[in-house]
Amino acid sequence: MKSVAMLVNLGSPDSTEVKDVKRYLGEFLMDGRVIDVPYLLRAFLVKGIILNTRPKKSAEAYKSIWWENGSPLIVLSERLQEKVQAHSEVKVELAMRYGNPSITETLKRIKSENPDLENLFVIPLYPHYAMSSYETVVERVREVAESEMPGINLDFQEPFYDDDQYIDILAKSIKPALETPFTKVLFSYHGVPERHIKKGDVTGNHCLKEGCCQTKSPAHAKCYRHQCFETTRLVAEKLGLKEDQFSVSFQSRLGRDPWLTPFTDATLKEYGHQGMERLVVVCPAFVSDCLETLEEIQVEGVHDFLGAGGKAIEVVPCLNDREDWSALLGKWIDNRTTV
Numbered sequence: 148m149k150s151v152a153m154l155v156n157l158g159s160p161d162s163t164e165v166k167d168v169k170r171y172l173g174e175f176l177m178d179g180r181v182i183d184v185p186y187l188l189r190a191f192l193v194k195g196i197i198l199n200t201r202p203k204k205s206a207e208a209y210k211s212i213w214w215e216n217g218s219p220l221i222v223l224s225e226r227l228q229e230k231v232q233a234h235s236e237v238k239v240e241l242a243m244r245y246g247n248p249s250i251t252e253t254l255k256r257i258k259s260e261n262p263d264l265e266n267l268f269v270i271p272l273y274p275h276y277a278m279s280s281y282e283t284v285v286e287r288v289r290e291v292a293e294s295e296m297p298g299i300n301l302d303f304q305e306p307f308y309d310d311d312q313y314i315d316i317l318a319k320s321i322k323p324a325l326e327t328p329f330t331k332v333l334f335s336y337h338g339v340p341e342r343h344i345k346k347g348d349v350t351g352n353h354c355l356k357e358g359c360c361q362t363k364s365p366a367h368a369k370c371y372r373h374q375c376f377e378t379t380r381l382v383a384e385k386l387g388l389k390e391d392q393f394s395v396s397f398q399s400r401l402g403r404d405p406w407l408t409p410f411t412d413a414t415l416k417e418y419g420h421q422g423m424e425r426l427v428v429v430c431p432a433f434v435s436d437c438l439e440t441l442e443e444i445q446v447e448g449v450h451d452f453l454g455a456g457g458k459a460i461e462v463v464p465c466l467n468d469r470e471d472w473s474a475l476l477g478k479w480i481d482n483r484t485t486v
């Protein structure tokens with residue numbers, strides 16, 4: 148069956164100009180799986196409130212991390228695509244959920260370059276299931292493919308939060324930071340509103356109760372919190388970390404609804420106040436470094452920790468275009484496709 152593979156990451160603005168950041172945030176936040184309220188209320192919140200103030204502030208943040216050749220997230224995703232291609236027999240394409248290269252533009256090009264295409268294998272570049280990340284990629288690809296490439300078989304890589312080879316690579320990426328004596332490893336994941344976890348609970352009655360994420364349940368197939376805890380547990384086990392040598396927190400919240408806790412910023416300040424000797428931070432929800440790791444953690448987070456009295460902190464880079472990670476993606480592609 149003639150196949151093409153497509154990696155999909157979140158996306159970034161086209162530039163750090165306020166108008167481009169505004170367009171990008173508009174597309175991102177008008178996604179009903181990100182701000183999950185009825186359309187009219189969402190339009191009021193996003194267009195009437197958020198887009199009046201946030202783009203200017205976000206543009207400043209993007210300026211502080213932007214590279215000569217563009218957004219780190221895009222550049223790193225392109226490098227990853229190139230490396231994965233070197234490990235795969237089938238053509239590997241790249242699209243972004245928001246901004247460019249868009250899913251629509253990419254599927255149109257794939258179709259025109261491969262008139263005999265039968266199968267598209269999609270890898271959302273998220274280890275964990277969240278309606279605002281993994282699920283929105285799957286649904287958007289389905290929607291666009293229905294009009295741009297009807298009849299083509301669609302196959303999606305499942306969230307890989309507990310895949311043994313992925314865990315091994317993540318553990319290897321952290322190991323060098325643990326060669327210097329350390330106090331703790333903080334696993335900081337992107338946050339989501341608690342409501343999203345409850346919405347994804349197929350049992351209707353499992354999530355966000357005492358010990359829920361540690362109690363076996365069919366809800367876990369879509370429980371972002373459980374999957375983050377599992378990645379943490381498996382990596383900690385691989386690295387031989389004791390219970391008091393690691394913890395989990397959630398970063399990047401938006402709005403006033405309850406989001407997953409504990410928050411990363413509060414945790415970093417608390418560790419700083421304790422005068423912690425040496426903290427290692429890793430952000431496994433992101434496979435590519437981006438605004439949320441380079442600015443929120445490496446600049447703001449480090450400043451918060453050291454400012455509160457912490458002694459030393461090291462932030463582990465995301466997997467980015469590591470050779471072992473690129474090879475694993477290439478293997479997943481070749482196992483699921485034929486040229």
Ligand SMILES: C=CC1=C(C)c2cc3[nH]c(cc4nc(cc5[nH]c(cc1n2)c(C)c5CCC(=O)O)C(CCC(=O)O)=C4C)c(C)c3C=C
Pocket residue numbers: 157158159160172180181182201205218220273277279280337338339340399401432433436437438439
């Ligand atoms: C793990 C993946 C992500 C989830 C889940 C997620 C949920 C989520 N995000 C917002 C709001 C924003 N996120 C922003 C940036 C951003 N988010 C992710 C990943 C996930 N988001 C990444 C990789 C990035 C960085 C993009 C880049 O260009 O580098 C932003 C934009 C920046 C800003 O203005 O702060 C917003 C806004 C919500 C509301 C949400 C879940 C409901």
Ligand SMILES: [Fe+2]
Pocket residue numbers: 353354355359360370372373
């Ligand atoms: Fe759970």
Ligand SMILES: [Fe+2]
Pocket residue numbers: 337399
């Ligand atoms: Fe986000």
